[in-house]
Amino acid sequence: MKRFLRALGRLWTIPVALVAWEAVTRAADDNFFPPPTEIAARMHEMWFSGPAERLWLTDAALDNIPTSIGRIFAGWLLAAAVGISLGLVLGRSALLSRFVEPIIEFGRAIPPPALLPFFLALFAAGTQMQVATIAFGIVWPILLNSGDGARHVDRLHLETAQVFGMSRGQRLVRIILPAALPKIFAGLRLSLSLALILMVISELVGSTNGIGFQLLDAQRSFDLPGVWGTIVVLGVLGYAFNSAFLLVERRLLSWHRAAKQTI
Amino acid sequence: MLEISNLTHTYGTGPGAHHALGGIDLKVAEGELVCIVGPSGCGKSTLLRSIAGLLRPTGGRVVLNGSPVERTPDDLAVVFQDYSRSLFPWMSVADNVSLPLRRKDMDKKQRRQAAMEALEQVGLDGAAAKYPWQLSGGMQQRVSIARALAYRPALLLMDEPFGSVDAQTREDLEDLTLRVRSHHNMTILLITHDIDESVYVGDRVVVLSKAPATIVGDLRVDLPGPRDQITTREHPDFVHLRAEVGRLVRGMRNQAAPAS
Numbered sequence: 001m002k003r004f005l006r007a008l009g010r011l012w013t014i015p016v017a018l019v020a021w022e023a024v025t026r027a028a029d030d031n032f033f034p035p036p037t038e039i040a041a042r043m044h045e046m047w048f049s050g051p052a053e054r055l056w057l058t059d060a061a062l063d064n065i066p067t068s069i070g071r072i073f074a075g076w077l078l079a080a081a082v083g084i085s086l087g088l089v090l091g092r093s094a095l096l097s098r099f100v101e102p103i104i105e106f107g108r109a110i111p112p113p114a115l116l117p118f119f120l121a122l123f124a125a126g127t128q129m130q131v132a133t134i135a136f137g138i139v140w141p142i143l144l145n146s147g148d149g150a151r152h153v154d155r156l157h158l159e160t161a162q163v164f165g166m167s168r169g170q171r172l173v174r175i176i177l178p179a180a181l182p183k184i185f186a187g188l189r190l191s192l193s194l195a196l197i198l199m200v201i202s203e204l205v206g207s208t209n210g211i212g213f214q215l216l217d218a219q220r221s222f223d224l225p226g227v228w229g230t231i232v233v234l235g236v237l238g239y240a241f242n243s244a245f246l247l248v249e250r251r252l253l254s255w256h257r258a259a260k261q262t263i
Numbered sequence: 264m265l266e267i268s269n270l271t272h273t274y275g276t277g278p279g280a281h282h283a284l285g286g287i288d289l290k291v292a293e294g295e296l297v298c299i300v301g302p303s304g305c306g307k308s309t310l311l312r313s314i315a316g317l318l319r320p321t322g323g324r325v326v327l328n329g330s331p332v333e334r335t336p337d338d339l340a341v342v343f344q345d346y347s348r349s350l351f352p353w354m355s356v357a358d359n360v361s362l363p364l365r366r367k368d369m370d371k372k373q374r375r376q377a378a379m380e381a382l383e384q385v386g387l388d389g390a391a392a393k394y395p396w397q398l399s400g401g402m403q404q405r406v407s408i409a410r411a412l413a414y415r416p417a418l419l420l421m422d423e424p425f426g427s428v429d430a431q432t433r434e435d436l437e438d439l440t441l442r443v444r445s446h447h448n449m450t451i452l453l454i455t456h457d458i459d460e461s462v463y464v465g466d467r468v469v470v471l472s473k474a475p476a477t478i479v480g481d482l483r484v485d486l487p488g489p490r491d492q493i494t495t496r497e498h499p500d501f502v503h504l505r506a507e508v509g510r511l512v513r514g515m516r517n518q519a520a521p522a523s
Contacts, residue, residue: 156348159317163341164363164414174362178353259352259396 034225039232042225046214047233060214065233068203068211071127072195072241075134079191083139084184087146088176097147104143112137113201125206133202138191145187149180182256185249192245196238211237264450265291265314265418270323271475272309283309284320285475296444296451298461301471302512307454310476311422314452315341327418336418340411344423346403350395350410356382357391360410381413382406384443401432405439412443421453425460434492437464441490458512462486462504463495470511480511 018036025035034042047061054062090097116133123129153176161171203212211230218226250257270287273280283306291297301307312318314325316335325332327339340363343349350359361378369377382388385405395403404424411419421440425433437460444451455461461468462484470480486500495501 154348156343156345157351160341160343160349160351162317162335163315163339164410165335165337165366166363167366170365175351178351181353255353255394255396258394 032224034228039225039228042223043229043232046226046229063209064211064214067127067209068199069237071130071134071202071210072192072199074127074131075138075198076188076192076195078131078135079139079142079195080188082135083142083187083191084146087143087184088150088172088180090143091147091150091180092172092176104140107136108140108144112198116202116205120206125208130199130202130207130210134195134198137198138194141190141194142184142187145183145190146180149183150176152183153179182253185253189242189245189249192241193238196234196241200234264293264328265289265452266324266326267310267314268324268326270310270313270320270325272306272313272318272320272322282475284313284323285477286323287471287476287478289469289478291450291452294448294450295466296441296453296464297467297469298465299452299454299469299471300456300458300461300508300512301476302473303456304474305471306474306476307456307471308422310471311341311420311452311454314418315339315420338415338417340414340416340419342404342407342411342419342421342424344426346400346407346427347395349407350403352394352396354394355391356387356393356395356398356406359395359406360413363410363414377413378409381409384412384446385409385439399432401428401436404428404432404436408436408439408443412447415447417450419449419451421451423454423456425457426455433460438490438492440464458505458508459496462501462508463490463492468504468508470508472514479514480508482507 022035022037025033047058047065048056050056050058050061090100112133115136116129119129119132119136123132157175157179158171161175166174199210200212200215203210204216207213211234215227215230215234218224218230267287267289270284271282272284273282275281287310289297299307299310309318309320313320314327314332316332316339319333327336330336351362354362357375357378360381361374364374364377367374379388379391382391385408387402387405387409390398390402390406395406398406404427408424424440425436428436440451440453441464443449453461453464455464465484468480468482468484469478470482471477472479482504484504486495486498486504
């Protein structure tokens with residue numbers, strides 16, 4: 001009950017904002033700013049007016065939304081695998097990181113959308129190209145944070161591991177990786193929201209499905225409520241991803257929060 | 264079992280160099296508990312780190328059981344002063360204790376068994392599933408002692424192990440050390456700046472001078488056992504020895520006891 005009331009206290013701004021939005025857009029009566037009720041009706045028509053046995057989802061919803069989510073996660077997992085493993089290695093090897101750092105700084109400085117033409121030529125239009133764009137664009141925060149985390153493992157942790165004769169592999173998996181995990185998670189969280197952005201951008205170019213494609217499609221047919229509806233879905237997705245991520249992080253890093261509080 | 268000959272160590276070079284060890288010669292026999300005491304900043308930790316292979320001394324040798332120490336020796340464990348940084352906060356107490364056993368020829372069940380036994384010896388069998396940060400400082404240091412015990416090292420190094428706990432806990436941990444030591448018959452080298460502690464715990468007290476450290480005293484402690492926090496500390500020999508050690512630590516080697 002108390003939690004419910006507290007949630008209510010936090011969430012009351014949302015209906016208020018919606019009502020205000022509705023009132024202003026109705027008063028303005030501008031085609032570019034349809035009222036929320038109209039957007040909601042269009043969203044319902046586009047995605048949720050399907051048959052009951054498919055949970056009311058339409059073909060458009062089933063074709064586009066899971067495809068986009070799939071691309072986000074494929075890109076994110078690929079970036080995580082590359083970023084974490086490379087980051088840990090670079091973090092533990094001062095020599096290697098001195099040589100590789102300029103390359104990383106250069107790669108990081110390239111705006112990922114600028115690489116779209118290249119990936120388009122390399123993979124042709126399709127999921128591969130989109131996943132490559134997402135992974136390339138979001139690998140940097142993961143890579144840099146993992147490197148930073150691995151570089152700053154408590155010296156006494158490492159000396160303890162050395163005294164007890166732990167092998168290099170064991171040290172990496174049992175000491176360095178968990179010690180760097182809080183930083184790695186900070187990077188993963190940042191890149192999850194970047195993945196959403198790059199998903200939209202990559203689907204705006206030469207794509208035939210996905211949420212980004214639907215956005216472009218709605219814009220081309222002057223379906224402004226459709227454009228707005230797609231934007232709302234993207235916002236909801238971003239919010240849901242972040243909430244789910246925080247939930248997982250809170251579970252996995254409970255030791256970190258608790259240990260920091262008691263020191 | 265441990266032989267240190269002419270060990271020297273200098274941090275840095277040139278005029279800013281710090282000479283930490285100025286030629287240490289020390290022999291420790293199997294099963295001995297030797298306390299190394301000296302003024303703070305005298306190079307006690309440098310000595311311990313050289314024995315543990317965590318630091319390569321600039322001169323001299325350390326020989327453990329016949330083989331010179333170059334990397335960390337196999338059957339050596341260390342209890343560090345800073346337990347909160349030496350234990351791994353992402354592992355349960357039991358996992359912390361059994362982690363080093365992975366390199367031994369033991370399966371998961373045996374490791375768990377050994378960890379539980381060691382925790383029982385330090386009186387923490389009820390805390391196996393907890394995390395280190397859920398325990399008090401004294402209990403955390405018990406966990407790191409249990410970790411060292413489970414590892415069954417030939418030589419146990421303790422670096423100011425009771426320096427970060429309160430006085431009562433400190434006495435408990437001193438007695439715990441004496442107890443597990445008689446149970447395992449380990450060789451222990453304990454570093455401390457506490458003169459009373461060195462006499463109470465040790466079979467032998469080795470006194471280091473200020474940096475560059477050399478050995479200025481090597482006293483045998485022949486106190487009646489078993490030692491007890493109250494009666495041992497009021498024993499005339501104890502009182503005499505701690506005065507002796509105190510004088511050596513303060514560099515008043517030749518000053519006689521005041522006539523009373």
